Amino acid sequence: MKCSICTSEIDVQANGYEGGHNAFPLSNGRCCTKCNDTEVIPMRMAFIASGRPMPTVAIKDVLKEQRKARALDDVSLKNITKEVNKGKKK
Ligand SMILES: [Zn+2]
Numbered sequence: 355m356k357c358s359i360c361t362s363e364i365d366v367q368a369n370g371y372e373g374g375h376n377a378f379p380l381s382n383g384r385c386c387t388k389c390n391d392t393e394v395i396p397m398r399m400a401f402i403a404s405g406r407p408m409p410t411v412a413i414k415d416v417l418k419e420q421r422k423a424r425a426l427d428d429v430s431l432k433n434i435t436k437e438v439n440k441g442k443k444k
Pocket residue numbers: 357358359360361362385386387388389390
């Protein structure tokens with residue numbers, strides 16, 4: 355199984371468990387021990403330390419949505435520019 359954060363193969367844990375760790379709130383998938391220790395746990399600690407509620411949507415999905423929204427922005431901006439230029443030609 356691949357780590358949902360760094361995409362490398364998930365390591366086998368000391369107890370023989372091969373399923374990795376819960377990668378939430380970074381991603382909805384599973385992750386390797388390295389990502390769990392260096393990314394997921396510090397992220398959870400940061401939420402707890404700041405007193406913020408744990409997110410209900412994985413951060414990876416939020417970023418994906420934001421990228422999609424930005425892509426849409428680009429398209430509409432381009433279309434607006436095109437429309438404006440068309441108007442100028444007339
Ligand atoms: Zn990883």
